[in-house]
Amino acid sequence: MKKIALLFIVLFVFACKNEPKQAENKIKDDVTFLADDKLEGRQTGTPGEKAASGYISERFKDIGLLPKGTEGFIQSFSFKPKTDPHKEVEFTTNADSTITGRNVIGFIDNNAENTIVIGAHYDHLGFGGEGSLYREKDKAIHNGADDNASGVAVMLNLADRLKVRNETAETKDNNNYLFMAFSGEEMGLLGSNYFSKNPTIDTKSINYMINMDMVGRMKADSTLAVYGVGTSPMFKQTLKANNEKFKLVENESGVGPSDHTSFYLIDIPVLHFFTGQHEDYHKPGDDSEKLNYGGMNLISEYIFTIITDLNDNGKLAFRKTKNESEEVPRFKVGLGVVPDYLFDGKGMRIDGTREDTPASNAGLQKGDIVIKLGDADVTDMMSYMKALSTFEKGDETSISVKRGEDIIETTVKF
Structure with a gap:
């Protein structure tokens, strides 16, 4: 009987050793840690940011990534804070009045010629300050669960899945993988900008870059925005061929308000994934319990299939795109709304309003679609911004919105 029991134990141990390794899904755990009050909003240069970078480093180590930073x-x-908003930040080694940020960089080495960069920024706004849309007098922690603990969590999930695949597959992928958690994004894409000027790998070997910023609030219609689709001829067909779950909103430009821009500007194809703004954007209410974790899992799976599909295509061709940000008109006033950037209908749909603003004072509501502002028809975001740019503080004008099947006409004062 003892011999039989011993035989079962040996067989069990042998079976466990030969069981294929599985990637662990820790998306929710990662968000919960990074968006905890204890990290006090992960502002660049603070103890909270340092704690977050330490956590991500440990996750990289546990996954089995190779360190690819400088330490x-x-x-x-290190950099000095900007005093002139129109000037670029200067990186410096001078310790006087400087802030130090930390990028976290891990690597999967498949002995391939090319490398795919997969990144997400992990810094946020701390207790608010510049960039915050919180208007109360008491300071409050901005946890940044969607912005951008969500992107970091999906990046870590992809790192784990790609590491497991390349450990268990008979042949390794045709690309290496560089995973980057950027700091300083909220202060002006500083971490990715610094890396582009001080890379830890040869940037000529970078095949393309995938960025995830605010991927945690997927809505019921499963809308997913993908920017940079025009930066390589391969992207559009690959996105379409692998899409079964999402209503895709595509934008060709490689330039935008996130870290993919730093790579596009050194002639690297980029894809940037985003599930849209919301009422908690840059406010204390952006907390972990409000995220759509099922949606985040679907996004991770989608990006994984895109990477897999592109694996045999060699180095992708880079293509410059129109810089739409150069066409954005300057304006002196605002309605005080959160636009729905993923809305692809006619007009500008309001995703949220802020208290005591021209919009709220005029009775505008979430879900209203602005179709006319003053004498100008509003057909999309650009026409809305152009119309807004003609007004100054103190001006009063008419506004028409579509609310359900009704057209509401009212007056707004800036």
């Missing part, structure tokens, strides 16, 4: 997984960068 293990960490690439530190």
Whole structure:
């Protein structure tokens, strides 16, 4: 009897050893840690940011990534805060009045010629300050669960899945993978900008870059925005061929308000994934319990299939795109709304309103679609901004919105 029991134990141990390794799904755990009050909003240069970088470093280590920073997984960068908003930040080694941020960089080495960069920024706004849309007098922690603990969590999930695949597959992928958690994004894409000027790998070997910023609030219609689709001829067909779950909103430009821009500007194809703004954007209410974790899992799976599909295509061709940000008109006033950037109908749909603003004072509501502002028809976001740019503080004008099947006409004062 003892011999039989011993035989079962041996067989069990042998079976466990030969069981294929599985990637662990820790998306919710990662968001919960990064968006906890204890990290005090992960503002660049603070103890909370340092704690977050330490956590991500440990996750990289546990997954089995190789360190690719300048100090293990960490690439530190120091800079002086801007005094002129129109000037670029200067990176410096001078310790006087400087802030130090930390990129976290890990690597899967498949001995391939080319490398795919997969990134997401992990810094946020701390207790608010510049960039915050919180208007109360008491300071409050901005946890940034969607912005951008969500992107970091999906990046870590992809790192784990790609590491497991390349450990268990008979042949390794035709690309290496560089995973980057950027700091300083909220201060002006500083971490990715610094890396582009001080890379820890040869940037000529970078095949393309995937960025995830605010991917945690997928709505019921499963809308997913993908920017940069025009930066390589392969992207559009690949996105379409692998899409079964999403209503895709595509934008060709490689330039936008996130870290993919830093790579596009050094002639690297980019894809940037985004599930849209919301009423908690840059406010204390952006907390972990409000995220759509099922949607995040679907996005991770989608990006994984895109990477897999592109694996045998060699190095992708880069293509410059129209810089739409150069066409954005300047304006002196605002309605005080959160636009729905994923709305692809006619007009500008309001995704949220802020209290005591021209919009709220005029009775505008979430879901209203602005179709006319003053004498100008509003057909999309650009026409809305052009119409807004003609007004100054104190002006009063008419506004028409579609609310359900009704057209509401009212007056707004800036």
